[in-house]
Amino acid sequence: MDILALNEHLNRVVYGFPAKLVYLLVGIYLVVFQIRWFHAPLRMMRVTxxxxxxxxxxxAYxxxxxxxxxxxxMVALSATLGTGHLLGMLSAVLLGGPGAVFWMWMGYFFGTGTKFAEATLAVHFRRRFADGSVSGGPMYYLSRGLPRLRFLGHLFAFFAAIAAFGIGNLSQAGAVGGALAPLGAPPALVGLFLALLVGVVLGGGIVWVARFAQVVVPLKLLLFLVAVGPLLILYGGQIPQALALVFQAAFTPEAALGGAAGYSLFAALNAGLGRGIFANEAGLGSAAxxxxxxxxxxxxxxxxxxVAEMLVSFLVTSLTALAFLASGLWRQGGGAAEAAQALFQSHPLGGVVLALTVAVFALGTMVSWGFYGEEAAAFLLGEGVRWPYRLAFATLAFVGPLGGLEAFLAISDTLNGLMALPNLLGLVLLGGVVGRLVYGFFRGEPWIPPR
Amino acid sequence: MLAGNLAEFPFPSLVGALMNAGRTGRLRITPLFLEAEVYLQGGQVVHAAVRTGGRSLEGEEALDLLVGLKRAPFAFEPEVLPPHATLLGGLAVPARLAQAQSAWEGLALPPDWGYALRLPREGKEVELGAESLGVLTQVEGKRIAEVLVAPGVLRLARVLHTLLQMGALEAVPKVDLPPTELLVLPIYGAGSGVAYVDEGLYGEWARAIRHAFRLKLLDKEVGIEVRPRPQIPGRLGLLEEDLRRLRLRRGDRVRVVPEV
Structure with a gap:
C-alpha cells in the first residue's frame, strides 16, 4: 500500500461517520456529566x-x-470562521438535504461543551514564561494534565504543526486565489501579497496576530451580512417553510422530501454532524x-x-443554510461551487460579494492557523523554530494560489483530522478537571494554577 | 550623633542619661505629626517645645507630653544652644518626668498618635461627665497628637483614655488614599457583602493603612468588606447578590477607596 492509498484510508477513518459519533459522544459526556449544563440551564445561559x-x-481591558x-x-474565531461556513455548508445541505441542518445544530450544541472544555483546560494547564508570555493548547494540557501519557501532547503538536501548512495555509491561500481569480487578480501577485501579510503578522507574535484578528473577524461578519443579508430578505417569505423542512427532514427525510430526492436519514446525519463538528473545529483542539x-x-x-465562539459560528452556518434552503436551489443538486454561483446570481452585488467574502474568510483562517502551527512547532522543537516556521509558512502562502502540492494537501487534511485523536482522548480523561473547575467557579473559589 | 527610637530608649531614661553625662545640645524627637525639641545645657534641661500644625506647647507641659510618647525616632545634636529657656533645670525636671511617667502608666492610648478620633459607627448609650463631654465635642476627626498638644496634657490624656475605654470614641488610622477606578467583575457563588480586589492592590492598601479596613464604593456611598483575590488587576469582584443589591453589572466602572 503506497503512502497516498494509506492516507486515503486514514482520511476516511478520521472523517468517517464513526469518528463523528465519537466527537458527539465526547461532547455529550462533557456537557451532561462534567459541565453539568442541564443542572441549571437557564443560569448557565445567563452567565454565558x-x-x-x-x-x-x-x-480592551x-x-x-x-x-x-x-x-x-477573535484569534480563535478568525481561524474557525472559514470557507467551510459558506461552501462547506452548502455542500452539507446538498449531500444531506435540509435535515442535515438539524443534525448540524445537534453537533453544535454538544460541540459547545467540547469547545468549553478545550478553552478551560488550555488556560488551566498553560505555561507561563518569565517575560509574562504564555503558551498553551492541547499539547500542554495533554502533557501536563496527563503526565503518564505525555506522548499524546507531542502527537497532537506534530499533527498540528504539519496540518497547519496544508489545511491552514495551502488550502486557504488556494481559496483566496480561486476567489479573486474571476476578478482578474493574478495568482502570483495574490500569493506574494499573502506571503508578505502572513509573514509580517506572524512576525509580530500573538499581539499582532490578535490585532489582525480583531480587525478581520468583524470584517468577516460584515461581509457575511452584506453577502447573506439581501438573500435572506429576498427569500424571507420562504424562511418559515425552510425551517419547517429542516425539522421534518431531520428524522424522516424520505417522507418529508419524497423518495425521489434520494435523501436518507443516514445522509442527513452524516452530512449534518460533519458540518456541526468540523466547521467549528470543536474537538480538533486548534482553537484552544x-x-x-x-x-x-x-x-x-x-x-x-x-461557547461564544461556537454561537457566532452557529449563526453564520445557520443563516447560510437558511438562505440556501429558502432559495430552493438545493433541490437542483450539483456541487457547492455551482450552487454558490447560482445562489449569488440573485444578489444585487452578484458574485463579487461572494468572492470577497470567501477571500477574507480564508485569509483570517490562514493567519490564525499560522500561529497555531508555530505554537505546536515551538512545543516540539523549542523557541528557535519560530522564525524558520514563519518563513516556511509565508513561502507556502505564496505557493497556495499557484496550485499544485495536492498530495501534501491530502496528507495534511488527514493530519488535521488526526489532531482530534489525542485531543478527544485527553478531553475524556481530563473531564474531571473541567468538572472541578466549573464547580469551583460557581462557588466563587479563586483559581489555583497547577504547579 | 546619638540616635535611636523611644521604643527602645524611653524618653525619661534618655533625658536622665543625657543629664548624667552633662551634655549640651538639642534632642530632636520626630514622630509623625509632631515635632519636638529638648535643649540641654551642661546636663540641665533648659527648654522643651512640641509643635503640631498651628499648635505648640513649651516647658513642663511639653515634657509631660513627650513622656507619653511610646515610640518615635530621636537624634541628639551636640552643642546646639536653646533659643530661650522655659525650664529652670535642676531637680525639678527629673521630678516632673517621674510624675508624668506615673500618670501615663495608668493610661492606654494608641501608640500611634497619628490615629484619628471619631465617634463609633455603632453607638451605644454611655453616661459622660461635663469634662468628658466637653472634650468629646471637640475631638471628632482630629489626630490624637493634635488633641494632646494643648494646655493640660495629662488631664486631656486621662479624658481621652476614659472616652476610648468607654467606647464613646474610637481611634483609627487616618486614611488618605486616592480613589481607585475599577471595573466590576461578577464572582459567582453564594453569600453577599464581600468585595474582592487584586491581591497586589490589597497589599498596597494594607501596607499604607496597617489596620483592618473596608471598601467604600464612592458612587453608591456603600461600605463593604474587602478581601484579596489573585489575578484580578483593575477589577472589583462582587458576588451576584451584591451586584443585584447595588444595581451594578459586569464592566461598570466604580470608584472605590479603602476606609477604616
Whole structure:
C-alpha cells in the first residue's frame, strides 16, 4: 500500500461517520456529566451571555498579560470562521438535504461543551514564561494534565504543526486565489501579497496576530451580512417553510422530501454532524491554542468565550443554510461551487460579494492557523523554530494560489483530522478537571494554577 | 550623633542619661505629626517645645507630653544652644518626668498618635461627665497628637483614655488614599457583602493603612468588606447578590477607596 492509498484510508477513518459519533459522544459526556449544563440551564445561559457578549465593552481591558479574553476569542474565531461556513455548508445541505441542518445544530450544541472544555483546560494547564508570555493548547494540557501519557501532547503538536501548512495555509491561500481569480487578480501577485501579510503578522507574535484578528473577524461578519443579508430578505417569505423542512427532514427525510430526492436519514446525519463538528473545529483542539493566550482570573471564564465562539459560528452556518434552503436551489443538486454561483446570481452585488467574502474568510483562517502551527512547532522543537516556521509558512502562502502540492494537501487534511485523536482522548480523561473547575467557579473559589 | 527610637530608649531614661553625662545640645524627637525639641545645657534641661500644625506647647507641659510618647525616632545634636529657656533645670525636671511617667502608666492610648478620633459607627448609650463631654465635642476627626498638644496634657490624656475605654470614641488610622477606578467583575457563588480586589492592590492598601479596613464604593456611598483575590488587576469582584443589591453589572466602572 503506497503512502497516498494509506492516507486515503486514514482520511476516511478520521472523517468517517464513526469518528463523528465519537466527537458527539465526547461532547455529550462533557456537557451532561462534567459541565453539568442541564443542572441549571437557564443560569448557565445567563452567565454565558454575561461573561461574553456582556463583557464586550471591556474588550480592551485585560487581567494583565499580553492579550484580552476577547482578543483570544477573535484569534480563535478568525481561524474557525472559514470557507467551510459558506461552501462547506452548502455542500452539507446538498449531500444531506435540509435535515442535515438539524443534525448540524445537534453537533453544535454538544460541540459547545467540547469547545468549553478545550478553552478551560488550555488556560488551566498553560505555561507561563518569565517575560509574562504564555503558551498553551492541547499539547500542554495533554502533557501536563496527563503526565503518564505525555506522548499524546507531542502527537497532537506534530499533527498540528504539519496540518497547519496544508489545511491552514495551502488550502486557504488556494481559496483566496480561486476567489479573486474571476476578478482578474493574478495568482502570483495574490500569493506574494499573502506571503508578505502572513509573514509580517506572524512576525509580530500573538499581539499582532490578535490585532489582525480583531480587525478581520468583524470584517468577516460584515461581509457575511452584506453577502447573506439581501438573500435572506429576498427569500424571507420562504424562511418559515425552510425551517419547517429542516425539522421534518431531520428524522424522516424520505417522507418529508419524497423518495425521489434520494435523501436518507443516514445522509442527513452524516452530512449534518460533519458540518456541526468540523466547521467549528470543536474537538480538533486548534482553537484552544488561541484561548490559552487570554489573561483571565479563572479558566472557566475563557471557557465561556469558547461557547461564544461556537454561537457566532452557529449563526453564520445557520443563516447560510437558511438562505440556501429558502432559495430552493438545493433541490437542483450539483456541487457547492455551482450552487454558490447560482445562489449569488440573485444578489444585487452578484458574485463579487461572494468572492470577497470567501477571500477574507480564508485569509483570517490562514493567519490564525499560522500561529497555531508555530505554537505546536515551538512545543516540539523549542523557541528557535519560530522564525524558520514563519518563513516556511509565508513561502507556502505564496505557493497556495499557484496550485499544485495536492498530495501534501491530502496528507495534511488527514493530519488535521488526526489532531482530534489525542485531543478527544485527553478531553475524556481530563473531564474531571473541567468538572472541578466549573464547580469551583460557581462557588466563587479563586483559581489555583497547577504547579 | 546619638540616635535611636523611644521604643527602645524611653524618653525619661534618655533625658536622665543625657543629664548624667552633662551634655549640651538639642534632642530632636520626630514622630509623625509632631515635632519636638529638648535643649540641654551642661546636663540641665533648659527648654522643651512640641509643635503640631498651628499648635505648640513649651516647658513642663511639653515634657509631660513627650513622656507619653511610646515610640518615635530621636537624634541628639551636640552643642546646639536653646533659643530661650522655659525650664529652670535642676531637680525639678527629673521630678516632673517621674510624675508624668506615673500618670501615663495608668493610661492606654494608641501608640500611634497619628490615629484619628471619631465617634463609633455603632453607638451605644454611655453616661459622660461635663469634662468628658466637653472634650468629646471637640475631638471628632482630629489626630490624637493634635488633641494632646494643648494646655493640660495629662488631664486631656486621662479624658481621652476614659472616652476610648468607654467606647464613646474610637481611634483609627487616618486614611488618605486616592480613589481607585475599577471595573466590576461578577464572582459567582453564594453569600453577599464581600468585595474582592487584586491581591497586589490589597497589599498596597494594607501596607499604607496597617489596620483592618473596608471598601467604600464612592458612587453608591456603600461600605463593604474587602478581601484579596489573585489575578484580578483593575477589577472589583462582587458576588451576584451584591451586584443585584447595588444595581451594578459586569464592566461598570466604580470608584472605590479603602476606609477604616
Amino acid at each position: 451571555f454575561s461573561e461574553t457578549f456582556g463583557a464586550l465593552r471591556e474588550r 485585560a487581567f494583565g498579560g499580553q492579550i484580552t479574553p476577547y482578543q483570544a476569542t 491554542i488561541a484561548h490559552a493566550q487570554a489573561q483571565v482570573d479563572h479558566p472557566v471564564r475563557q471557557g465561556f468565550w469558547g
